[in-house]
Amino acid sequence: MVAPEETEALARLARLSLSDAERETFPGQLARILAYIDTLAQVDVEGVDEYVGEQDALDLRDDEVGPMLSADEALSGVPAARDGHVVVPKFKED
Amino acid sequence: MELLGVSARELARLVRGGEVSAREVAQAYLDRIGQTEEKVHAYLARLPERALADADRVDAARVRGDELGPLAGVPVGLKDIFVTRGVPTSCGSRMLADWEPSYDGSHVRRIAEAGGVLLGKLAMDEFAMGSSNENTPFSPVHNPWALDHVPGGSSGGSAAAVAAGSCALSLGTDTGGSIRQPASLCGVVGIKPTYGRVSRHGMVAFASSLDQAGPFARDVRDAALMLGVIAGHDPNDATSLRAEVPDYVAACDAGISGARVGVHRAALEIDGLDADVRSAFERSLEVLAEAGAHLVDIELPHFEYAIATYYVLATAEASSNLARYDGVRYGLRESRDSLLSMYEATREAGFGDEVKRRIMLGTFVLRADSYEQYYGRAMRVRTLIAQDYTRAFESCDLIASPVSPVPGWKLGERVSDPLAMYLADVFTIGVNLAGLPGMSVPGGFSTGSPRLPIGLQLIGPRLSEPRLFAAGAAYEAATSWHTERPPEVSS
Numbered sequence A: 001m002v003a004p005e006e007t008e009a010l011a012r013l014a015r016l017s018l019s020d021a022e023r024e025t026f027p028g029q030l031a032r033i034l035a036y037i038d039t040l041a042q043v044d045v046e047g048v049d050e051y052v053g054e055q056d057a058l059d060l061r062d063d064e065v066g067p068m069l070s071a072d073e074a075l076s077g078v079p080a081a082r083d084g085h086v087v088v089p090k091f092k093e094d
Numbered sequence B: 001m002e003l004l005g006v007s008a009r010e011l012a013r014l015v016r017g018g019e020v021s022a023r024e025v026a027q028a029y030l031d032r033i034g035q036t037e038e039k040v041h042a043y044l045a046r047l048p049e050r051a052l053a054d055a056d057r058v059d060a061a062r063v064r065g066d067e068l069g070p071l072a073g074v075p076v077g078l079k080d081i082f083v084t085r086g087v088p089t090s091c092g093s094r095m096l097a098d099w100e101p102s103y104d105g106s107h108v109r110r111i112a113e114a115g116g117v118l119l120g121k122l123a124m125d126e127f128a129m130g131s132s133n134e135n136t137p138f139s140p141v142h143n144p145w146a147l148d149h150v151p152g153g154s155s156g157g158s159a160a161a162v163a164a165g166s167c168a169l170s171l172g173t174d175t176g177g178s179i180r181q182p183a184s185l186c187g188v189v190g191i192k193p194t195y196g197r198v199s200r201h202g203m204v205a206f207a208s209s210l211d212q213a214g215p216f217a218r219d220v221r222d223a224a225l226m227l228g229v230i231a232g233h234d235p236n237d238a239t240s241l242r243a244e245v246p247d248y249v250a251a252c253d254a255g256i257s258g259a260r261v262g263v264h265r266a267a268l269e270i271d272g273l274d275a276d277v278r279s280a281f282e283r284s285l286e287v288l289a290e291a292g293a294h295l296v297d298i299e300l301p302h303f304e305y306a307i308a309t310y311y312v313l314a315t316a317e318a319s320s321n322l323a324r325y326d327g328v329r330y331g332l333r334e335s336r337d338s339l340l341s342m343y344e345a346t347r348e349a350g351f352g353d354e355v356k357r358r359i360m361l362g363t364f365v366l367r368a369d370s371y372e373q374y375y376g377r378a379m380r381v382r383t384l385i386a387q388d389y390t391r392a393f394e395s396c397d398l399i400a401s402p403v404s405p406v407p408g409w410k411l412g413e414r415v416s417d418p419l420a421m422y423l424a425d426v427f428t429i430g431v432n433l434a435g436l437p438g439m440s441v442p443g444g445f446s447t448g449s450p451r452l453p454i455g456l457q458l459i460g461p462r463l464s465e466p467r468l469f470a471a472g473a474a475y476e477a478a479t480s481w482h483t484e485r486p487p488e489v490s491s
Helices: A004-013 A020-042 A071-075 B008-016 B022-040 B048-064 B106-113 B156-164 B180-186 B220-230 B265-269 B275-290 B303-324 B339-350 B353-365 B372-392 B418-423 B429-433 B465-477
Strands: B043-046 B075-079 B117-122 B169-174 B189-192 B212-217 B260-263 B294-297 B398-402 B438-445 B453-459
Touching (some): A004 A020, A004 B353, A020 B303, A020 B353, A020 B372, A020 B418, B008 B022, B008 B048, B008 B220, B022 B043, B022 B048, B022 B117, B022 B156, B043 B156, B048 B117, B075 B106, B106 B117, B156 B169, B156 B212, B169 B220, B180 B438, B189 B220, B189 B465, B212 B220, B220 B438, B220 B465, B260 B275, B275 B294, B353 B372, B372 B429, B398 B465, B438 B465
Parallel strands (some): B075 B117, B075 B169, B260 B398
Antiparallel strands (some): B043 B117, B169 B212, B398 B453, B438 B453
């Protein structure tokens, strides 16, 4: 069973605030899923490297300025914007 | 002219030849949407004005004598995960329900350049997390073959719309099976290409090392047509492959005489494999053999660990990718006095349960003290899974398997047990882990009532899409599953 405090701590890390209903159901659900994931402990991974995929090379473009979104376009979908900036709650004391 | 029963290739031919206007085609499909949506709920956003404007542009181009593309006038639906400039792209979530992107993603651009007409944005499980299109704050999608059954997910709307004939082609995404499984449950063709074959630019990210976009269509050649349009290198996606894009439609004619088709027999003994799914699969193997294929037994020793591996890696990547949804830049913001409260309140209001669960799982497996035990270990098992397929392909040219262990279940039947939902991905998920192409083609029906589609999965080595199209087309030529239409939404 995932302890309720553990669920709370995970939620904190993930920047989630859980509802009462979620605090009720999540620990049990997460515990079941984690128990299933624990079956991976049965696999012999001795000497096996982490998966790197089939990429031949890191395919980066040249560092050249090209066409891009204007600041106004980029800000057009932002919840709160002013004077070319994103507006957020104050987080620094003056 | 009866336009709804015509293939996408044929529609494009008729439009290019001036035999029918793109506007007429678009209107026929808009009318069809009107007929079917009350029952199916495949669309999150219907875009009639946009569709007609797109169609008019194609018609004007033809009148000017411009060359028209391979999708000229073909009405297309897009899973609402694809970024469309000026059109809300919700990703099936409250978090992005009102987010209007300021740019078009690669898929939208390529489809437009090819002459495609956008009908609307299609319903999906939230942030592409789910296998039934029930993880949604909006209406769930109803399977056109049985309206109280699920269409599959997460690309449920994309599959259902093609099955119901309310678009000629659609695009979905597949991270653990989310194209192939709904294709199977809705009786249509769906293909997840090789990882990197199609750009991920303009596709909201769930798990970046697993996500791929791919087409849904009513037949294999139409799917090949669409893949040819969206495939290819994109400088905006560093993981997209530089490999040339072959003529996939032409590849459909190659046949499968002499092809070695691998079958993993042990997988057919899993708990919960529906008897109809099993017998449809065995019959499909006979069809392939009669078409000239040789069946060979293969082993996939780490097959049973694929789901656990996926739910470590995909959730880890998702927890990272979804960290950006905090109220600052995108979509929903729950204003509060502090940044932290704003983040927490926004994410609480914006995300559904399954998304929250997966973020928390991902957060858990990435914690420093448990990295080796979970994420590090899963990354090693992923290598073993990929090696299993590489080894199997030494003795076969492609692998055949079922897609879903069961046909589409009833709406609401599986929502209370997340783990049971995850286990439904058993046949599809390893293919994403190994970065391979996989296709689902209509492969039969259940024997009971309602009569539900059952798909056949074909899997190949990297960049073997031509081989898969050849096999899928040969199977299609020898069967008639793909010609059937859902009775519940017939006109």
